[in-house]
Amino acid sequence: MTAIVALETVGLCRSFGALRAASDVSLRLMPGARHALIGPNGAGKTTLINLLTGVLRPSAGRVMLQGADVTALRPDERARRGLVRTFQINQLFPEMTPLETVGLAVSHRLGGDRQAWRRLGGRPDVVEEAAAILERFRLDDVMDRRVGALPYGRQRLLEVALAIACAPRVLLLDEPAAGVPESERDDILAAVDALPSDVAVLLIEHDMDLVFRFARRISVLVGGALLTEGTPDEIAADPRVREVYLGEAAHG
Amino acid sequence: MSDAAATAARAAAQLDRLSRWHPAEYVFWALAAASLLVFPSRYLLISDIALTGLFALSLDLVLGYAGILTLGHGAFFGLGAYVAGIAATHGLRDPLLGMALACAAAALLGAATSLLVLRGSDLTRLMVTLGVAAVLLEVANRLPALTGGADGLQGMDVGPVLGLLPFDLAGRTAAVYSLATLFAVFLIVRRIVHSPFGWSLRAVRANPLRAASIGIAVDARLSVAYTIGAAIAGIAGALLAQTTQFVSLDGLAFHRSADVLLVLVIGGVGWLYGGLIGAVLFKLMQDQLATITPQYWEFWIGLVLVALVLIGRERLAAWPRALWRRVAGRQPA
Secondary structure, eight states: OOSOOSEEEEEEEEEETTEEEEEEEEEEEOTTOEEEEEOOTTSSHHHHHHHHHTSSOOSEEEEEETTEEOTTSOHHHHHHTTEEEOOSSOOOOTTSOHHHHHHHHHHHHHHTTOOSSSOTTOOHHHHHHHHHHHHHTTOGGGTTSOGGGSOHHHHHHHHHHHHHTTOOSEEEEESTTTTOOHHHHHHHHHHHHTSOTTOEEEEEOSOHHHHHHHOSEEEEEETTEEEEEEOHHHHHHOHHHIIIIIHHHHHO | OHHHHHHHHHHHHHHHHHHSOOHHHHHHHHHHHHHHHHOGGGHHHHHHHHHHHHHHHHHIIIIIISOOOOSOTHHHHHHHHHHHHHHHHTTOOOHHHHHHHHHHHHHHHHHHHHHHHTSSOHHHHHHHHHHHHHHHHHHHHHOHHHHOGGGOBOOOOOOOBTTTBOOOTTOHHHHHHHHHHHHHHHHHHHHHHTSHHHHHHHHHHHOHHHHHHTTOOHHHHHHHHHHHHHHHHHHHHHHHHHHHTOBOGGGGSHHHHHHHHHHHHHHOTTSTTHHHHHHHHHHHHHHHHHHHOGGGHHHHHHHHHHHHHHHOHHHHHHHHHHHHHHHHHHSOO
16 A cells, blocks of 8 residues: 555553553554544543644644644644534534535635635635535525524534534534434435545544444444554454443443 | 526525625715714814724624624734824824734734633633733833833824825824724725635534534634634724824733624624624714713713613614514505
8 A cells, every 4th residue: 555644643642640541552543544533431532533634732642644743733733734623512603604604614725825806706716616515515505694593403514514614624523413403314325425535534432323324444442542453343343342331331 | 507597697696695785885985084074173083983983893803703702902013003003103104004014013922822711711711811911011101211101102194095185183184094994904805704714704603513514624714703803803903093193001901802792782693784884873872862961971972772672673673674674654655
């Protein structure tokens, strides 16, 4: 295999006092990966996302994005290099419309910083791309409404659409279907499936149904450390995973 | 295919509407220009309203769009006034040159102090901005050779605007000059606000976490917005110095920062005309109330402010509308 690894962590550690929220996590996503990260509550999934995106700095270890060390970079710098995330709890701009939201992201990516003099929507390529993304997420009929006034399921779709608007090379989906009705889950999965095939996707999810439909590889995080990694069949058959993860779920 | 094209066309139209001139905007500026002809005896008030509106507009960029809480915006206004004033006492008579120097000095101070302001929470920002303004006031007080100290800056000699319009006692040139400057800067701010940069400020204010994760460099954006706001406040300060031909420590006093905040809150935070309408209302109220009850002017402005904040602008505006509907509703349709 000659392709550059899309995202790699090397011995990532992070402690909060005595708590080891991440210990020696080494993860590797190839371009086009459809990878899921599962683990019981408190396994350190959120900490790991924050370490990957740069919200938290690791106590030890490195984060590599397409072969470059990005451990010292801020979240916005990593996002501009193609490491984009969605949020488990919607993080949107409630007073803006979906079109303004997506338009801003596309315009920012295509135009860089030298655009204080051009109006938002002044570039046809930006408008066309924003419209196409909204259409793909079936948000075009509400693109002129206030985001804060949209139904929850629609906001959830916008959450993912906004990440797609950043043209990710690596996309981290943090429980994208949390709280979304069954009927609308397929919209989210379909949109993720429609991503270019070389984009690496890491799905953090509680819903096992979704995980096994989506993932080609699965990593299991327990107590801040990786327990195991394998294909969905291997993970489903692993007695240790059943014990820690599914056992836990049965109690919950 | 045609579906996609139709959506794109609708999107383009929706974005076009955001920055299109509303008919009410033409009316607003036409009224502003007409005020020069209708109220020739109030030139000085018109000039005062225009430069206060410009000052409030600059605060809106910082507070309303970028969401930076500040109690020290007067520092940039006062610095601008002093730089323009000192330039005019040292033989630099051209008012536009003085204004440019004031703008540059305020921008420099804004850029330097933005690094302090970016640190910490809203409370920290309030204290830091307040502190910077207090330091500047004391510096001006301790440098009488340069600023005239407590006596104020004497002997300003401001030349004619563009070499054509000398400043007159009635304040005609002052009013035209201030309004023209306000309009020119307003056009620039209007463009900035409707640009992707302006939208990124709204995004940062609404949710800095998400703004960063779509690739917006949050701190750099805030720093630039703060600097632009400072530069414009410096222009407003220069207008005050040049149109009144006098600068005193009053230009840097705390009440400048507090008043401009009042002006902006009265007119509405986070929209381009908030500062301008606030300046009209504030200065007219000040002018009228000061004639009726000079001692109690601050009492009344305080009362108006409390009412505005507690009752809310929307409800205050809704009452006359509801009344109108009731009156209009009685007539047969």
